[in-house]
Amino acid sequence: MDAGDLRVFEAVARSGSMNRAAATLHTVQSNVTARIRALEAEIGVTLFERHARGVTLTAAGQRMLPFVGRITKLFADARSAACDDGSPGGALLLGSLETTAALRLSPLLSRFARQHPQVRLAVSTGTTARLVADVIDGRLDGAFVAGPVDHPRLHREVVFCEELVLVTERAIRAPRDLAAIDELKTIVFQIGCCYRQRLDAVLARRGIVVTRPFEFGSIEAILACVSAGIGVTLLPKAVVAEAWQQGRVAVHELAPEEAAVETLFVHRDDAYISSAMTAFLAMARPGAAPAAIAAPVTPAGTDRPTGRDGFRRPEAVD
Amino acid sequence: MDAGDLRVFEAVARSGSMNRAAATLHTVQSNVTARIRALEAEIGVTLFERHARGVTLTAAGQRMLPFVGRITKLFADARSAACDDGSPGGALLLGSLETTAALRLSPLLSRFARQHPQVRLAVSTGTTARLVADVIDGRLDGAFVAGPVDHPRLHREVVFCEELVLVTERAIRAPRDLAAIDELKTIVFQIGCCYRQRLDAVLARRGIVVTRPFEFGSIEAILACVSAGIGVTLLPKAVVAEAWQQGRVAVHELAPEEAAVETLFVHRDDAYISSAMTAFLAMARPGAAPAAIAAPVTPAGTDRPTGRDGFRRPEAVD
DNA sequence: CCCTGATGATCATGAAAAGCGATAGCCAGA
């Protein structure tokens, strides 16, 4: 049993067919059959049930499958570790929440890319749950997600601390005005978005009932909807600063315990930490953040929230 | 790069010589050389520095080496997982503290062996630190150690709760009498034994100074020394129950916070949990302890230990 | 200075394994 056998095994398991597996492996079907048979003979159990429409994993095969990915990852790590001469290089696959990417990442990434041009950076966005799963399974090297996250396999590091604010159309002067609105809608990123539950909780605590939420894929679309009075949303203050300055939306601050959300950087604690990752971590840590992000300024609009509303002057968050 | 290459790499790294590696691998030197060269060519870095007296790992090789064991372990786990049909079988490599083995393990092990004859049980003894290291590195499947243990890679389970007692010669009626003894010696298992620090602390708290400890490898030897008045020791109450009943030694109870020591069963939380391990865990859990161990009985002597059997009650487990 | 002994590198050769293509056998569905 070696790495090649496991790759064949995985391909067959995933495709459910020795023919398709052969195609993806750029080889021929007889070859795949022979290797699977040899593997089964070696370990003494049948891994697939053969039938006319392909093959399916036996219970033994199902038990074996999860190891393939781990072994593959470990081989890749071993190779990376050997090649890693201390100067950052290679690929760095990161994940991020949409909001974090929009708000915090661009200066960090551009600075990192400038300083370490050898590193191939790739950032994908998704929900916290999705990103955490990707990191766990080795599809990502690390990810920016919303806290709290607690997984024994993950190393966590707080890198940003966002202040969430309720965002409404301009006409709304205070959150309690929302109660009067019929069919109030919430507007969120995706089903899994962590801000969504928080928004529901925030509104529920004020006795405000909402109907089914709208989902949008971009911050701009969400703000446009809010601006048009279609619904309300919950976003980091810095994200909506610009729209607020332009007077497109109203912003309502929340109590600290409702507003605070920590953005964590997570990575597997047992994976190899490459030089690129080390450098990125050093740069992402709060203490090492010199790149000034555009600080929100007080807008000139009429509906400037008053101190009585509990609104504090916008300030750089981290 | 596959499993075979890594095995060759590891053998060369460990032996520091391609010739010796070839011998241990039951092959010839030219073969080893060729495979190492091929491996180096594949990943693009030199792994060994060659010189007239053998080879030494380069920095790259040193970074690569730790992965070999992990990958090997994962292959073995994958194989075990596939073969494991739900009925316990195969090998189960356990570790234990000497005292735990003497006191608690024999009924558990004999019951397990009777119930699961297919499983090849192997128990080695050592100190907590040593056992934990062995479990971490995959040399043991699990081990009984003294709490507290906190390692992110380990799953812990409290299985026993021992009451430690101070053991002295019969003439000593109370711990404070020890202060009068010149050159008081402590008698312990080994340097790394966890009871040793505790014994020192117990005595220090009473203002008793001790000289360099004696070390012995067996409980009987320790008790014989104590009985002969050579020194004092600290052992689980149940361990010394017999010697105490026979009037060979005196037993002094301690305050609960000094006396209590939890025996944990630890195993790697990311290793494959075989059916044999599952069955063993089920049997080792406090709740599932039907096999009556020889419970310490009240002796005719003056010091009367309370008749607790040391097993934690089921509801106390988390 | 030149032996001596041990080490790794290289090469030709043979064996083993893997890959390939074609074909046979099997089964579900038309």
Next chain:
DNA sequence: TCTGGCTATCGCTTTTCATGATCATCAGGG
């Protein structure tokens, strides 16, 4: 019953791997 897609198997080719002999290198000792 036929057909299409699937796996099993076989003979053949290609590639890889293991082997033993030989060479080059280097440290230590006379």
